[in-house]
Amino acid sequence: MLTVMNLKKQYRHRTSEPGAGVMGISFDVPERAFFTLLGPSGCGKTTTLRCIAGLEEPDSGRIIIRGDEVYNSDTGRITPVNERGIGMVFQSYAVWPHMTVFENAAFPLRVAKRRRYSGKEIANRVKAVLEMVGLGGFEKRPSTMLSGGQQQRLAVARALVHQPTLLLLDEPLSNLDAALRHQMRSELKRLQKDTGVTTVYVTHDQSEALAISDTVAVMSKGLIVQVGNPTEIYNRPNTEFVAGFIGTINLLRGRLETDVNVPGIGAVETRLGPVHCSFMTSAKAGREIAMVCRPEDIVLVRADSTQASQLPKVNLFQGVVVESLFAGETTEYVIEMEGTCIRVHSRFDSALVAGKQVFIQMSPDRMVAIVEEGQYAQLSDDHRRTGT
Template sequence: MTQLTTSSALGVQRDARPSDAPQPAIEIRHLTKHFRRRDGSTVPAIDGASLDIQDGEFIVLLGPSGCGKTTLLRSVAGLETPDSGAITVGGKAVFDSGSGTNLGADRRELSMVFQSYALWPHMTAAQNVRYPLENQRGARQGRAAMNERVAEALGAVGIGDLGGQYPNQLSGGQQQRVALARALVNNSKVVLFDEPLSNVDAKVRESLRIELLAMQRRFGFTALFVTHDQAEAMELATRIAVLDRGKVQQFGTPDEIYARPATEYVAKFIGNTNELHGRRAEGGYETPLGLVRTPQDAGDQATVLFRPEHAELSAERPGTASALPGRVVAVLFMGTHTEFLVRSGETRMRIWVSGRSTDFAEGDEVWVGLREDHVMVFPAAQDRGDQPEGEG
């Protein structure tokens, strides 16, 4: 179905939405932001980004350094001023280039958790958490009511007994819990997260992910979360927006992003892939290892991808749609799976078998079997007209 658009009175084109459709918690429309280099040239940090984020969703902005995810988050927060576009939070315009609207960060009715925790070192954990209540607009609560809210927030993040400690007396994980309690204490309906778990060790990070998701479900706030960690995104997200050079390459559920990537960039960034280059042939694409059968048509020249866990390893030629020959050059036990490195000519493939597998050893001749529905095909770079990547 063709999506209609209308022009708003404020001069920013907006997607038409049925009158009975729910108002997004955050609406981002055609947002752009350029940064100027020292030589005077400009580079797009955000390039026409549009997202609708519904109440209660946990949205993850995912991509490598320089893709624009943090700039997009900071634009929603009011810490960056976009060049053009529009942002609404809770149905209220907080930025609109057409009308000149640009509310300050303190007027956007949202909270933010920073990567660096951003705790006041001279304040206790409780005082840090109380700070937003003491400085909120409108009538202030009484001291007793504020203290009760602070105690509830600290208890919700599991550090109710640490309110009298100073930041330098807390571990990294505990400091991050203080920062999260501060974001929750004023019952913000929207909470922004700028890579909040990147400064804690792996075990603590895994625990905090689970607790963060549980708290988001419990309190019902809408989350907009920035990370470069694919596993973190897959575990937390209701939907993931994958960014590259300021553009939203795909916006969908974790399952959609992983199983049906819209572009080669998304397919390679999310999870692991094996890559072959092929020329269109009857029934699929002819690669250096043989014919890979697929009903997909990506042009005369294509990049053929498949994931390590989707291939079958066998000593005899399998009955799958495609069968590629090779030799095992390494066997690595990874705990949850065994990884076999298979080489065929100049091509190396990674194949995963669940659990510990001793079926094959280094030097064994093997076949790699592929089903048609596990093959991903994208136009080759020259057919896409790709240009070399610049900074950003």
């Protein structure tokens, strides 16, 4: 439904930071899919969306929407915004304050260039789309007399009213409070599934991206670092950057002992001793390896408990509790082993106080090796240096 090939757009304003924009990205969005661009502020998400919409002229690349080439830098083809069949909700939501709910939603039909809509047709379409977003009966209300969430829904209704081929949503929930964001998240997902409209969604909120998307593309500094479904992105990050950006991680470093062919388990020599972990890319013995493990994937037991003797011996380490932070559903424990601190999320255990001896065990399947290459290694190095 949407193909973006080698899209480049560099901003060259005198105040722009070097490399600002997008530096050559490619991705495909199948029909009816919910595709999310996820990344930190300034990584190029809005730039990408604006290029797809035709609001920004790229430097180079190709963009194809439902078989129509809307942009090609080689042939010079550029289809204007209003001929691309796109519905868009912008980062800071804009409903027109001087218009009623009805007129806001009807606006795209009134100004449509591709065809004329009769008054009756406009009334029918607006009614249907307002019902769909839960604003049925609000037609006559001035749009300023809506709550934040309702205004957001109105912006979505307006983007859907002309039945776009492609829906582009740029952080549409960013102005809402946490509870409403949560609710709107499920509503958006339902709406997208009901209408079947192919959607490109932009957010810097990782939990939102994981919850709502069929496919997530993680961006950093104008590049796509990893594309996958939410569980792949979460469980099999391909760089330290992705691992760290999507939730809390533990990071261990070491040197690979023997060659590994993928997919497979390899042993990495660390200051704690050998650690077994899963490899997604083949690697040669002697390579420096980073390993990541989620705090909730680590088993924690008291050293003096009977469970301790039943734990698998692989990736089993003894340590001491240095901190415990009660957070309701789980408790975050910080465990120190040979000067290395590991975070573990576990059920609250009142006996696990600071100073207590414990064992931790990490399944090799849940310990992911990262063999970084070329630009991606550089990328995550930069992020480490800047502490992001």
